[in-house]
Amino acid sequence: MAQDWRLFQGGDTRPHEVETWPPAPPWRRFGDDARRRDKERPLPYLISDEDRDVVNMALHLHRPLLVTGRPGTGKSTLAHAIARELMLGEVLHWPVNSRSTLTEGLYSYDAVGRLREASLKRRADESAGTEPDIGDYLRLGALGTALLPADKPRVLLVDELDKGDVDLPNDLLTVFEEGEFEIPELARLGEGRTVHVQYAGSREKVGITGGWVSCSVFPVVVITSNGEREFPPAFLRRCVRLDLKQPDEAQLQRIVTMHLGEEIGARAQELIADFVSRRNERELATDQLLNAVRLRSSGVRVDQDVLDKLFRSLNEVDAQ
Numbered sequence: 001m002a003q004d005w006r007l008f009q010g011g012d013t014r015p016h017e018v019e020t021w022p023p024a025p026p027w028r029r030f031g032d033d034a035r036r037r038d039k040e041r042p043l044p045y046l047i048s049d050e051d052r053d054v055v056n057m058a059l060h061l062h063r064p065l066l067v068t069g070r071p072g073t074g075k076s077t078l079a080h081a082i083a084r085e086l087m088l089g090e091v092l093h094w095p096v097n098s099r100s101t102l103t104e105g106l107y108s109y110d111a112v113g114r115l116r117e118a119s120l121k122r123r124a125d126e127s128a129g130t131e132p133d134i135g136d137y138l139r140l141g142a143l144g145t146a147l148l149p150a151d152k153p154r155v156l157l158v159d160e161l162d163k164g165d166v167d168l169p170n171d172l173l174t175v176f177e178e179g180e181f182e183i184p185e186l187a188r189l190g191e192g193r194t195v196h197v198q199y200a201g202s203r204e205k206v207g208i209t210g211g212w213v214s215c216s217v218f219p220v221v222v223i224t225s226n227g228e229r230e231f232p233p234a235f236l237r238r239c240v241r242l243d244l245k246q247p248d249e250a251q252l253q254r255i256v257t258m259h260l261g262e263e264i265g266a267r268a269q270e271l272i273a274d275f276v277s278r279r280n281e282r283e284l285a286t287d288q289l290l291n292a293v294r295l296r297s298s299g300v301r302v303d304q305d306v307l308d309k310l311f312r313s314l315n316e317v318d319a320q
Contacts, residue, residue, distance in 0.1 A: 005300040025294045026259050027287075045074070045081030046254055051242060055082065058240035064158075064176060064221035066236070069244035071226060071314055072285025078244075079157040079222035088220065090201055092156045094142035096164040102171040105143035105158075106213075107197075109185050113137055134185065135195045135205065145200040146219035147179060155220045162225040169235040176221070176238055180214035187211025247286060249276050255286060256293050264297045271296065275311065282313035 007018055024030075047055070055078070058065035067075045083091045094105050114137040121132070140148070146156040161169065175181055186195050186208055196205040223239065225231070247255060252272050257265030275289045292310045296302040302310075 005295075005298065022298060025290070027290070044258060045077060045085075046247070046251060046258070047074075047078075047081075051244065054240060054242045058242075059220065061240060062218040064223050064239045065242060066223045066225065066231075066239040067242045067244060068225045068227050070246060070283065070285070072287050073244040073246055074286075075224040075244060076157060076159055076222075079155055079220075082220055082222070083155040086220075088152060088155050092142040092146050092154055092200055092219075093159065094157065095159045096161050096168070098163060098165065100164045100168060102143075102168065102175070105141045106175070106181050107138060107140050107144045107183055109134075109183075110137040111185075133195075134189070135197045138183070138185065138195070138197045140197060140199040140206075140213070142200045143175070144181065144213060146221070147175070147181065147213050147215040148199065148206060149214065149216040151217070153217045153219045155222065158221065158223040160226060161223050162228040162231075166229075169231050173235060173238060179218055180212060183208065183211045183213070185211070246279070249273065252276070252286065252289060256290065259290060260293060260297060264293060268293045268296070271302070274307065278311050282311075283315050284311055285314060288312075 007022070055065060057063075059082075067078060069075055079091050083089060094100075114132050114134065117132045117137075142156060143158070146154045148154075186193070186197075187210060189195065189211070191210045193211075194207045194209040196207050198205050249272060252275070253265060253269065256268050256272065260268075271292055272289065275284065275292070278284060288310055292302055292307060295306070295310075300306070
């Protein structure tokens, strides 16, 4: 018999401690626990032979890979799978929104903070003539870090580019073609001047000479899009395009087993079939199925009411 899974009761329930906090699903673990799991048993990435070959085309051609598909088809996860299998380090993540600009992806410069620090120093010592080191106020973004010279490429995930400004894809064209960019604030210091700045994903600093960053090998760029709008032809021409399809019932069975184990996967066949049936009528993501299977395996009675809440359409709008 399923145990009472409701930690929160509401109403006039007295405050009470939870003796055993429910363990997190494998995909919701963080910190040392997550790093230990990834090292000991990294999850494989399920991909068709045809899609795998498209990925390899992008790697050989040193072109950005534009990945489209419905939510939950594994677009963002693909970048992590490439980085893990090819041992290319941590993925550099640039989540795009409506306010994102090319400069933001390349670098950020806190001019106001530097000016404030200089002002405080002058007040403390009127004879002080040295300005604060500009390198302490400049940081490379994910795109800028990916273009640093290195022996092996870094993996850059440009997430949901279709949510960005309409001009952002065109702004990326020159950087993708040239593989370099200038930081004007550093270039004005002089051609031979080297400034050490912090870069994304690290507390270390790297030297930049003359204000120019130029890659020695083009990064592995994975760009995701949910298809909210079309991209300019000039941008599409410079990308290798991959459209990920929703996993079928057999693939879903493998995904559930991969994440939660063979025993749980074997008991989830009916739930998977129900999910596929519902997905034919509404927009659902694989994450929703995993959540339902996880709850059932935790002792929660996953009846019709619970399924209706878990398998709610992604584009469903609440009635006003």
